[in-house]
Amino acid sequence: EVQLVESGGTLVKPGGSLRISCTGSGFTFSTSTLNWVRQAPGKGLEWVSSISASGEYIYYSDSLQGRFTVSRDNARNSLFLQMNRLSAADTAVYFCARDLLIPGARIPFESWGQGTPVTVSS
Amino acid sequence: QSILSQPPSASGTPGQRVSLSCSGTNSNIGKNGVTWYQQLSESAPKLLIYNVDQRPSGVPDRFSGSKSGTAASLTIIGLQSVDEAYYYCATWDDSVSGWVFGGGTKLSVL
Numbered sequence: 001e002v003q004l005v006e007s008g009g010t011l012v013k014p015g016g017s018l019r020i021s022c023t024g025s026g027f028t029f030s031t032s033t034l035n036w037v038r039q040a041p042g043k044g045l046e047w048v049s050s051i052s053a054s055g056e057y058i059y060y061s062d063s064l065q066g067r068f069t070v071s072r073d074n075a076r077n078s079l080f081l082q083m084n085r086l087s088a089a090d091t092a093v094y095f096c097a098r099d100l101l102i103p104g105a106r107i108p109f110e111s112w113g114q115g116t117p118v119t120v121s122s
Numbered sequence: 123q124s125i126l127s128q129p130p131s132a133s134g135t136p137g138q139r140v141s142l143s144c145s146g147t148n149s150n151i152g153k154n155g156v157t158w159y160q161q162l163s164e165s166a167p168k169l170l171i172y173n174v175d176q177r178p179s180g181v182p183d184r185f186s187g188s189k190s191g192t193a194a195s196l197t198i199i200g201l202q203s204v205d206e207a208y209y210y211c212a213t214w215d216d217s218v219s220g221w222v223f224g225g226g227t228k229l230s231v232l
Contacts, residue, residue: 035221037167044124045159045167045210047221061220095166105173108157108212108221112166 002026002111004096009116016086020116022079022096027111030074033099035109036081038092048094049081086120093117125150126211126224133230134201142227144194144211150222154214156194158187161208161226170209171196198229206231 008020022034036048049070050059058070069082079096093115100110127145134140146152156174159167169178171187174194186197194211211224 037223044208044226045161045212045223047212047223050221059220062218097167105155105176107169107172107178108214109159109167110169110172110178112168114166 002098004098004111004113006094006096006113006116009094009118011119011121012086013122014087014120016120017082017084018086018118019080019082020094020118021081022113024077024079024096024098027098029077031101033106034072034079035097035099036070036079037095037097037109037112038090039095039115040089040092043092046092050099051079083118086118088120091118091120124225125215125218125222126213128209128211128224128227130225131228131230133232134198135232136201136203138201139197139199140201140229142196142198142209142229144196144224146192146194146213146215146222147217148192149217150192150213150215151189151194152192153216156187156189157212158185158196159210159212161210163207167210201231203231205229 003025006022012018031053035050051070067085071080095115097109097112100107158171160170161167174189175187184200208226210226215222
């Protein structure tokens with residue numbers, strides 16, 4: 001069974017930094033594209049970042065203005081999101097999600113974790 | 123303001139057929155596949171439809187997807203109370219080189 005478990009979400013002060021993690025199991029982590037998607041309270045889903053299996057290709061939402069950095073450690077089946085210069089607008093539940101490659105198709109965000117809450121407040 | 127437009131709410135009665143729309147542009151829906159996700163209250167999203175009209179195993183065949191030009195639709199037939207949830211469309215947008223989600227539609231089963 002595919003499992004994605006996020007951790008590290010907490011309360012952080014405006015202007016602060018935080019690194020959240022996601023650990024995967026039940027699938028071949030090292031061959032999977034992984035993503036971060038966030039959801040602010042009472043709002044919809046917002047794509048944050050994607051990283052290819054090897055880490056060679058990385059994409060970010062323009063809205064982040066260069067403050068976030070995604071990385072992965074395939075030896076530890078772990079995905080990370082380093083978030084800097086946080087503001088109240090970054091308050092959200094952060095989900096990690098994997099893409100699935102099948103013959104003839106790529107399925108984006110095929111499996112999701114339960115999310116980790118990040119609150120930015122003084 | 124989401125790049126993909128979805129009506130904020132929709133409703134139906136048990137057994138009815140409902141269609142949820144997702145409107146985009148030539149740089150997103152017009153060029154790429156569309157995926158749909160269901161999010162029940164306080165839970166992680168779940169994949170419903172990928173590549174416009176493909177259903178993963180385990181998703182009931184009451185759910186179907188389609189696309190025409192720059193608009194996509196999710197249709198649910200035989201509506202059930204368990205279908206009450208938020209529904210999001212998503213696709214890749216070539217103009218921003220990133221994934222975009224619709225704002226979501228809250229489906230109520232009356």
